[in-house]
Amino acid sequence: MIALEVKELRKSFGGLYVTRRVNLAVAAGERRLIIGPNGAGKTTLFNLVTGEITPDSGSISLFGETITRTPVRERAHRGMARTYQIITLFGRDTLRRNVMLALLGLSKRRWNPFIAFERQRDLVDKAEAALAMVGLAHLADRPLAETSYGERRRVEIAMALAQKPRVLLLDEPFAGLSIDERQDVHKLLMAVPRDVTMVMIEHNMDVALEFAEKITLLNFGEVIVEGTRAEVVADPRTREVYLGH
Numbered sequence: 001m002i003a004l005e006v007k008e009l010r011k012s013f014g015g016l017y018v019t020r021r022v023n024l025a026v027a028a029g030e031r032r033l034i035i036g037p038n039g040a041g042k043t044t045l046f047n048l049v050t051g052e053i054t055p056d057s058g059s060i061s062l063f064g065e066t067i068t069r070t071p072v073r074e075r076a077h078r079g080m081a082r083t084y085q086i087i088t089l090f091g092r093d094t095l096r097r098n099v100m101l102a103l104l105g106l107s108k109r110r111w112n113p114f115i116a117f118e119r120q121r122d123l124v125d126k127a128e129a130a131l132a133m134v135g136l137a138h139l140a141d142r143p144l145a146e147t148s149y150g151e152r153r154r155v156e157i158a159m160a161l162a163q164k165p166r167v168l169l170l171d172e173p174f175a176g177l178s179i180d181e182r183q184d185v186h187k188l189l190m191a192v193p194r195d196v197t198m199v200m201i202e203h204n205m206d207v208a209l210e211f212a213e214k215i216t217l218l219n220f221g222e223v224i225v226e227g228t229r230a231e232v233v234a235d236p237r238t239r240e241v242y243l244g245h
């Protein structure tokens, strides 16, 4: 079963192709790593997959259903989640509330002002369960601004996992973390159940390589090497465009 399929995807900005005929098929449960030099088009590919930008041509499907023109929110309802940068979180709010807000953002129901936020029991439970999954249950009452960079990264992952995604896109989850924090996030990602397919963009090869089952190498908006971890690492083109950087 293919979880995420991209066919002949193209996108240009001001006449420059940033995504050129990209094809990608990620199997259900797979852990895929996307690598490539700066400007290769990795984030643009994620933006196309989540629907934040629209392709010029080509198609995207999620578990066999075409979503090429489906709005972002609807894709999220169908099981697509993405980790966002910390900037989008609320510093003065507690970790619990931040995760609850993420869940509310996805919820079809409207925010009910007559029920105190903390009394929305199901939301509280889901938020706490998500924080427990990333080992932060004990910090649920702490304002986000008082947490470390590594803890915040785990909150981002908790927010995405709380949505019970079928496909999770991780955009540089190890960026800016210390070696110890990288190991924590790595352990956490390795523990995510197989019913979540994960696609990761990452530059930190030490931890990312361990995570990857298959690797796709992008360069100038094109897939130039793809295969198992061993195949891609051994491929001279990988060394040429990426590992030599």
Ligand SMILES: Nc1ncnc2c1ncn2[C@@H]1O[C@H](COP(=O)(O)OP(=O)(O)OP(=O)(O)O)[C@@H](O)[C@H]1O
Binding pocket: 013, 014, 018, 036, 037, 038, 039, 040, 041, 042, 043, 044, 045
């Ligand atoms: N909205 C946009 N308008 C114009 N050009 C854009 C836009 N978004 C991205 N680009 C350009 O597309 C190219 C690819 O960018 P993208 O962010 O996808 O690369 P990347 O592989 O994620 O790079 P990095 O590793 O540096 O994050 C870059 O040259 C970038 O300047």
